[in-house]
Structure formats: C-alpha cells, structure tokens
Amino acid sequence: MIDIREFGIQEGISEVIFTTISPEGVANAAPIGMHMKNGKLFARIYNSKTLDNILSKPAAAANIVDDPVLFVQSALSDIEQGKFEFTERLPVLKDALGWIIFDCICRKGENISVVELLPVESNIKRRQIKPINRGFNAVIEATVEATRYVVLKEKKYIGRIDYYNTIVQKCGGPGEKDAMKLLYDLIRL
Amino acid sequence: MIDIREFGIQEGISEVIFTTISPEGVANAAPIGMHMKNGKLFARIYNSKTLDNILSKPAAAANIVDDPVLFVQSALSDIEQGKFEFTERLPVLKDALGWIIFDCICRKGENISVVELLPVESNIKRRQIKPINRGFNAVIEATVEATRYVVLKEKKYIGRIDYYNTIVQKCGGPGEKDAMKLLYDLIRL
Numbered sequence: 001m002i003d004i005r006e007f008g009i010q011e012g013i014s015e016v017i018f019t020t021i022s023p024e025g026v027a028n029a030a031p032i033g034m035h036m037k038n039g040k041l042f043a044r045i046y047n048s049k050t051l052d053n054i055l056s057k058p059a060a061a062a063n064i065v066d067d068p069v070l071f072v073q074s075a076l077s078d079i080e081q082g083k084f085e086f087t088e089r090l091p092v093l094k095d096a097l098g099w100i101i102f103d104c105i106c107r108k109g110e111n112i113s114v115v116e117l118l119p120v121e122s123n124i125k126r127r128q129i130k131p132i133n134r135g136f137n138a139v140i141e142a143t144v145e146a147t148r149y150v151v152l153k154e155k156k157y158i159g160r161i162d163y164y165n166t167i168v169q170k171c172g173g174p175g176e177k178d179a180m181k182l183l184y185d186l187i188r189l
Numbered sequence: 190m191i192d193i194r195e196f197g198i199q200e201g202i203s204e205v206i207f208t209t210i211s212p213e214g215v216a217n218a219a220p221i222g223m224h225m226k227n228g229k230l231f232a233r234i235y236n237s238k239t240l241d242n243i244l245s246k247p248a249a250a251a252n253i254v255d256d257p258v259l260f261v262q263s264a265l266s267d268i269e270q271g272k273f274e275f276t277e278r279l280p281v282l283k284d285a286l287g288w289i290i291f292d293c294i295c296r297k298g299e300n301i302s303v304v305e306l307l308p309v310e311s312n313i314k315r316r317q318i319k320p321i322n323r324g325f326n327a328v329i330e331a332t333v334e335a336t337r338y339v340v341l342k343e344k345k346y347i348g349r350i351d352y353y354n355t356i357v358q359k360c361g362g363p364g365e366k367d368a369m370k371l372l373y374d375l376i377r378l
Binding site: 006007008009010011012013014015016033034062064066097098124126127128129130131132133134135137140141144170171172173174175176 | 195196197198199200201202203204205222223251253255286287313315316317318319320321322323324326329330333359360361362363364365
C-alpha cells in the first residue's frame, strides 16, 4: 500500500515531471499537473509524446523534482537520455527527490485526455528542509507561460515571462538564473 | 559550526519567518526575505516591530515554514503567543520545519536597516519530500502584494491578489484556500 500523502501530495494540483517510455524504448519527460480530488489521482494530458507513450504502455512515473533547470528543459525540449535511470517498469529521473509509478487508465479526448493514476510502486530518495524561494517559484510560473507562448505566440506571454524573470534575478540562486537563461534560449529558437 | 546550506539556504533570497522578542517578553513573527550574497547572510528590514525588537535584543530566529496560513497571518497580523515555543535564546515557531538563531548586527537606516546575520544555534525538526504546488506559491506572491496594499492602498495590488487567488483556487489544497480567505479578511479590515 503506497501512502501518497507521505510524498507531500495533497488535494489540488501538484506539479511533477512525468516520465514515460515509447514503444521504441525512448524515455520521455514532461511537467504535468497531477490532480488529487477526493483522494483520487488523475492528470489531464494534451496530445503529446507523454500521451502517445501512455496509450502504448499505460504507465507513468511522477517524479518529484526541485531542480528548476529540469522543469524548464522537460517543458520546452527533450531531456538527455543520460538523465534517466531505468527501473524494471519505467524510466525515472536520476535527480528526482522521489517518484511514484502509476498504472494509467486513459479516457481519450480529442485534444485532452483524462488519465486516472493508480500507484503501483514508489521510492523516496531524499527528504530535505528548504525555505521558500520566490525565484524558484517564478521559474515555474515563467515555464507555464512559456509553454503557452510556444503554442499561441502571443506577446502577452513574453510580458509575463519578463515579469517573472525580474523576480528570478532578484530572489533566485544560480540554478534559477540558469533555468531562466535556458528558458529564453528555448523560446527564441 | 552551523552549515547554512544544510537548511536549503542558497545565494539569493530565502523567504522565512523571523521571530524576535520585545523587552516586555512578547514574541513577534514576521516574514522576512533573508539574503545570501557571497556566503554572507543579511536582511533588509523596514521600521517595524521586528526591527524594534532586534534593536533592543540583537537576535532573531529564521523559521523555515511550509504552512501558508502562518505566512499570511504573520505578514498581515499578529500570531497568537500559543504558536511560539521558547528556547533559551528566543521564541521560535512550534510548526517550523526547522530554525536558525542569529546574532544580529544592525546598520540602522531611516526607513530600512541592514541587519547582518551570524548563526549561533540551529535545529532541523522535520525533513520532507513535497512536490511543487502553484497554489502555495501563489499565496506567497499574494501576501507580498497584500503587504504593499495595506501601506499604499493602490488598487493595482488588489488586481494582482485576485490573479494569484485564481491560481490558489485551481491548484491549492485546503491550507492554501484557508490562507487566501484569511488574507482577504485581513486586508478588508
């Protein structure tokens, strides 16, 4: 029996990185909002590599991560295969603080599918104490805006990214500044 | 020798709750951005109870906290004395994940003072694993805007608080929703 709450997961939406595997054995990583509602876990996933992979092998690992660069990279590009480690069931992220592997039940939609998540295996690698860093939080918000920008190309998203960048430059550490640099590089491609 | 990095404190600004004590023995709590620059710790503190207390007894405890309600309450009102516990040196927060007590060297300014922080005692009470919650982060940003609003009374801050509230309602758990409710109550007084 896996105690989801031991992983700090609560009602609402937890931002994690889903790792999945393609029929060809290629690992993929993407940030996903994992919903918990009345104790049930699910994700709403747009048409994407993550969804294709889940449709071919109905399993996903939720990686709990505190590295801002991993968030930006997995949101806007591909993560190098060297950053994964392979468990029997699925690839997970080497640098995750912990992970939960789920069996997935997918209700396919036209643009967005609802994926129910049933925990089957879990691992806590590292517990830590960490104060709030507004710079880290701003990287996450900037990444959300950047994923919208790359699809919709509306200038307002750049304005919001620039706003969050001022918080990163003021409050963030080296990791957060590297993450923002990468974010700007990836959306300017 | 206290290893500050063991507390997750890095270059940049960490958001913690400072607890201090008045000459009359009354404990006070307030959110403070704790700066680390080239390995040195300091805070920039506006004229406030926290500053008065540090000027009378030059010591402060940085409490690492993950309770959104504590952040809102300590930013916009007073925390009940029952939420403190008293160490030999200073009061700290019962619900802190950990704390560091600092000797303070204060360079008094007219409106804002720079307080150098020299660690003298520390305690890690609880390490944990926790995914990112955008609702939690939004409570922190809303609290920053709310502290500006109560001083400057400009409507733009309410607009920003309302924006962050939409994120809290979408992504937050019960604690985050309670914190936002309290925030709105406290700024409407």
